[in-house]
Amino acid sequence: MSTATLKYTRLSPTKARLIAREVQGMNAELALASLEFTPNKAAKLIYKTIASAVANGGFEASSVHVISCRVDAGPVLRRFMPRARGRATPIRKPMAHIFVEVDEVKEKKSSKKSKGEVK
Template sequence: MSKALLKFVRLSPTKARLIARQIQGMSAELAIASLEFTPNKAARVLSKVVASAVANGSLDAKSALIVSCRVDAGPVLRRSIPRAKGRATAIRKPTSHVFVEVAEGKEMKSSKSHKKNQAEGK
């Protein structure tokens, strides 16, 4: 089992978690391929972290399985922007810590239609 961790990346944790949930349980090769065509900053960041986790374990991307993909909130950079009448409002620039764990194994995650068919007993 190999791991990769990227800390203090300027990315909203809530937006990154949407992408992280999609790739959990996928094979690393399939996850990287799907992230490549996702038009999102979080997808680009997660793709690099998954590739790093595979390289850290000297694994083959086809046989590597994403066991865990977690995005935690990092510190928030606080900035201010001038407003009318001499006031200022705060701007929050969130950061994230991205953690990916990869292991050798078969693909567990299947398509939604396959899961639906299994639930219906087809």
């Protein structure tokens, strides 16, 4: 099992979680292929993090699957926008932390019994 982390990225964690839920449990090669053509900022960053996790373990993308893809909230930059009559309204610029774990696919052992075999 290998992991990769992308911290303090300027991305809304709520929007990134939508993409992270899609790739969780998928084969890494399929996840990378689907993320490559998803027109979303989060998809590009999650793609890089999954590719990094695969490379960290020294695996091939076709032989591993994504165990977990988690997006946590990071710190929030607070800015203010001037408004009419001398007022100001707050603007929140959130950050996110992306964690990805990948592991090798374990082949299932066939449990077929021959007729002469007794348990």
